[in-house]
Amino acid sequence: MDLYLCTPIRIDPSKSYFIVGFEPKAHGHTSHHMLLYGCSDPGSEDPVWNCGEMQMASNTHKPYMHPTPCKSGSNIMYAWARDAPTLKLPDGVGFKVGGDSQINYLVLQVHYHRMFDDDETDNSGIYLHYTEQQLDKQAGVYLLATNGRIPPNSIEHMETSCPLYETGKVIHPFAYRVHTHELGKVVAGYRVKNNNGVQKWDLLGKRDPMTPQMFYPIENNITVKFGDILAARCTMESRRNTVTRIGATSDDEMCNFYVMYWVEGTGPLEQQICVSEGSPRYYWYSDPYLTNIPDEEASIL
Numbered sequence: 262m263d264l265y266l267c268t269p270i271r272i273d274p275s276k277s278y279f280i281v282g283f284e285p286k287a288h289g290h291t292s293h294h295m296l297l298y299g300c301s302d303p304g305s306e307d308p309v310w311n312c313g314e315m316q317m318a319s320n321t322h323k324p325y326m327h328p329t330p331c332k333s334g335s336n337i338m339y340a341w342a343r344d345a346p347t348l349k350l351p352d353g354v355g356f357k358v359g360g361d362s363q364i365n366y367l368v369l370q371v372h373y374h375r376m377f378d379d380d381e382t383d384n385s386g387i388y389l390h391y392t393e394q395q396l397d398k399q400a401g402v403y404l405l406a407t408n409g410r411i412p413p414n415s416i417e418h419m420e421t422s423c424p425l426y427e428t429g430k431v432i433h434p435f436a437y438r439v440h441t442h443e444l445g446k447v448v449a450g451y452r453v454k455n456n457n458g459v460q461k462w463d464l465l466g467k468r469d470p471m472t473p474q475m476f477y478p479i480e481n482n483i484t485v486k487f488g489d490i491l492a493a494r495c496t497m498e499s500r501r502n503t504v505t506r507i508g509a510t511s512d513d514e515m516c517n518f519y520v521m522y523w524v525e526g527t528g529p530l531e532q533q534i535c536v537s538e539g540s541p542r543y544y545w546y547s548d549p550y551l552t553n554i555p556d557e558e559a560s561i562l
Contacts, residue, residue, distance in 0.1 A: 263510045264373040265313035267330050269303040269366045272359040279355030282390030283339045284347040294342035294372050299364035301334025330368045337402045345475030354398040354523045401529025405493040407516040409539020411505040419516035420545045422492040423535030425485055432485045432522040436476035437466035440517040444497040445470035449559045450518040452483050453490035460553045493518035496560040
């Protein structure tokens with residue numbers, strides 16, 4: 262049975278800190294993935310808590326809720342899986358925490374492959390590289406994800422599209438990360454922009470999700486402004502004889518495309534996650550706001 266555990270640290274509210282690097286200390290054979298959240302308030306007052314959010318009670322087979330990583334002010338800052346290496350942010354860019362940032366706690370969530378025996382321990386975690394020097398370029402993370410399900414013995418596209426509606430903010434994507442479980446073959450993300458009445462799809466990144474799930478650099482100098490769309494597709498291939506649903510356990514699936522970006526002279530985006538209904542209720546081709554879709558390109562490496 263999968264296990265999600267969270268642990269918090271409180272940040273000195275009298276100072277502002279800028280996180281400029283993330284150095285993971287974990288192994289893929291123990292930890293399925295780790296997420297680092299910035300929170301206004303943590304999901305629990307305990308030093309460690311079960312934060313799987315929803316799991317099945319083994320005696321009743323009914324879902325029961327656990328505290329989430331954050332009680333309020335949740336911000337995804339970093340994600341790790343499949344033995345990804347250290348991430349260093351570009352010069353002059355950092356995640357602002359403490360001070361007037363509304364991030365008073367950092368909460369580490371670790372998804373373990375299985376429950377621990379009573380005498381087992383683990384020291385998975387993340388070393389944070391930070392500075393107290395003021396940085397004008399604040400970093401943020403935007404997550405594109407889907408719900409939905411994958412039919413048995415099929416190739417399926419899990420897709421999402423997310424318009425940027427926050428005025429006065431221009432984001433500069435500099436890294437991307439993909440995440441699926443076992444059925445993912447290709448994950449691709451795009452910036453979609455109207456250009457004289459024609460939609461132009463600019464690739465942010467495309468990856469085999471079975472490779473190390475680190476943040477990879479975005480090679481194109483792309484900006485995302487009000488009215489632009491961020492879009493992502495996960496191409497899934499199932500050879501299972503049963504339906505696979507989007508969910509939290511290793512037997513379920515996920516379709517995630519993370520965009521790490523910086524903004525200058527303002528705070529990061531208020532909206533940090535966009536989730537579509539996914540297959541079979543949502544596809545790019547059924548979205549009236551999308552045209553000129555790179556259907557073949559988005560599913561091949």
